[in-house]
Amino acid sequence: MDFLIEKYGINLVFFQDELFASSAQRVKDFCKRIKPYNMPWRVNLRANNITEDLIKTMKESGCIHIVFGIENINNSILEGMNKRITREQIENGLSLVKKYKLGKATGNLLFGDIYETEETIQNSIDWWREKWQIEISLLMIQVYPGSYIYKYALENNLITDPVHSYLTAVHISTLVNSHLQKSMI
Secondary structure, three states: OHHHHHHHOOOOEEEOOOOOOOOHHHHHHHHHHHHHHOOOEEEEEOHHHOOHHHHHHHHHOOEEEEEEEEEOOOHHHHHHOOOOOOHHHHHHHHHHHHHOOOOOOEEEEEEOOOOOOHHHHHHHHHHHHHOOOOEEEEEEOOOOOOOHHHHHHHHOOOOOOOOOOHHHOOOHHHHHOOOOOHHHO
């Protein structure tokens, strides 16, 4: 930190590592080390790593903003995506951010998973509308080579050119769920 402050004059640190809090002790150690710098910092976190003690410690050390990997709020979709988080954990994390006034929590809500239905989409939209005070982006899921959704698209002939499909920003939601009403989103 000393080097970065001296050489580049940094005045904010942003950790874009969703596994940042995979070890609570590591986060506490980090908080102890960054606190004397009196420097604000931001972080990406997974909802399943959040505890009240951790959030409190982060706030006291200068954390000003948390970005959540919300992905979806339907437990069935989260399970299908193998996210290892639940809606309840997401809700808990968001409420702790609010309680400790860590700025505005932000996150992304993804649509178009292969398990998505009209009901799960509507459920997500209703939840998003209730959470208007939280900055949540609504995004279509992206297909990346090697992902389960990419493999599904290949197996079901939804991607016909596996070499260039990711370069053209193919959205599996458009391919797999073409029957879903776009007006719902």
